[in-house]
Amino acid sequence: MARATESLVRFQEQGVVLTDTEPLARLLMRSEAVASSRIEGLSVSAKRLMEHEALAEMGVRARLDSTEAAVLANIRAMHDHVFSVGPGDPVTLETLQRIDADLLKGGPLEGMGGIVRTEQNWIGGSALDPVGAAYVPPAPEDVPRLLDDLVRFCNSSPLPAVARAAIAHAQFETVHPFADGNGRTGRALALMVLRSGGLAGGAVPPISMAVASDRGTYIEALTSMRCEDPDGLRRAQDRYVAYWCGACADACALAASFEERVAELRASWEDRVRPRAGSAAELLLAVLPGTPVVSIQSAARLTARSREAARNAIAALVEAGVLVQNARNRKSNIFCADEVLDMFTLFERAGVTRGHDTAAARPGRAVPQRPERKGRR
Template identity: 25%
Template sequence: MTIKGVKLLPPKVTVSEALILYQKVAKIKSTIGQLNSELNHSLFNEDILQILSLKESVQSTRIEGTQVTFADMIDQATLKKKSKEVIEVQNYREALSLGVEMINEGNPISSRLIKQIHRVLMSNETRGTTASAGEFRKVQNFLGPDNKIENAVYIPVPANEIGNYMTNLEYYINSENHTSFEVNEDEELYCLDEKTDPLIKTAIIHAQFESIHPFLDGNGRLGRILIVLACMQDKLINSPVFFISEELEKERIRYYNRLNGVRGENPNWFDWIDFFLSASQRMADNLLEKLDNIDTLAKRGIQKINKNNSLINSVWLYTFRSPFCTAKEAANALEIAVPTARKYLKVLADLKLLEEDNSQQRNKLYVNYDLINIIG
């Protein structure tokens, strides 16, 4: 059966369901507090954010059906002509970076910001409809197994209603009341209004954006970027690390089923939010473990280098920001001579800390596989 449209925000759940959700939130927030603390005291904060954002970019595009992997990003790192799937990952990373920058500059999440991010996401002739990059759709779209609307699983709101729905969403995101918000008059229901917990709000924001489906293409990827930006705007996290795409990709069918459940005349918001919170808990637990393992790897490498030489240590730690790099890239990033970067990368390869691509004579690639294995 085809589901049509989505109700305006805010959503409602039963009082007992709300209690379950808030109990889950309390546990997740404790883990997120640990994450914030770990990142605040980590020597590799910025470096780890770089590699985690690449991981998120790969995973988010995989949800959309691409087969691109970390290995592909490594293999094509030095190529001038990259595959469209790799370009799609690069676009995602650049769009995410732009969004984070705009939030850090104090810009609220708005239709204007969303359109700017979408323009970057759909640039460079990537897969999908790029002609209308940065513009809300002007025609009806639908989600389904083929290109026939009669077989659609879901038909989003009509194009002429996108403006109203996005205004409703924008006010909700920014915790401002709006005339479109329905007043809760049922005592048996609990309204998850614009003042609700930031993590629950983030789940709602993502699902509502996906359900409005305001662009012809790229909605899923942009919706997952919004998860990170909403968490940052609401100060839930201090750094852009709320990368949940890996957990969503693991349960892709469940993810789409729960999203579809919030649509139509009888939305089931509890199942979606509950699913999102469980995925968030797994993500936070895994990230804490990864941060600890990354810290151990970095310290073990410095012990193995065993030199009171800050330059080679800097080259080693640079590979935590860019786990596959050339001597030229390392030299440019660290502002040192290319021969110096090459010498130290070679030393690190001889120590088995990096892997050197011996198939190339020039512009050799050096890979920090141990880090890549930790990141997953």
């Protein structure tokens, strides 16, 4: 716990210049949401997701499949609600309900989003009955009491914030209070507990990315916490909290390495573009890492400049090779910073193994294809 806490504190205090800026915070939160979705079997390319976000801002209704809609909902829910909890702020059941409601919005279970269950549910086995299920959560009549107990624990336990976040997450998954979205909501809960404890500030480390590198161990660690024997439970808690601490430290290392690469990329952009101080081009370069898919409309909003100034800034960045026009959405005038998207893909690939090297270890899950650009090795 001490090592994990030290890693989280160092990540907040000693990160490179981008650590506390909105662009990188947004990009790291997006990576956390994408990885959390991948744990649930929901996988979409980062470029596709960011294209949808850019089109939505322009008022273009894109056709989303159920997976794309679910992952985009997770990104919005994580960003909106996790950052709503600051140091010393309480974690509330209402916030958890809003997260789950946002996750299920637009899907077949939208009407049940955020509603504490009143029926028995189970994980695995048949949809008809719990025979053969991997896990049967507590009876519905016990759920309100258990949630009240969980919220009190989050806000008043004397345990270090890292352990509090780990145990709160495990208990939430054990109670399984909602019809769907429990895994993603529970991982958001862990981040909120860390933020409440002062261990996750302007940028949130992508803990789900570290967890997803070994999903089997994660599930096994969670399952071991569902133990009625006191001695067995204590041993399970030790193993589980140790696992979670390792994931926190691993996430900080991943994020710090990613920050350094983003900083290097921004410096190379500055050399290529050499924008005038205070110009729309300079302002756009500053926010591009967190919003690597832009339109003239979004560029004007991001830089607080006119559409004409944004158009000229985009033209300058296209000429310097920083932006390229999206071929699939050419009529919508969407432009992509492919170098950021490639970096994001490599960031995702780095998180699939504990050693952060897919060449040295077999990935524990499906990974995005390694980016290949014409003329680039």
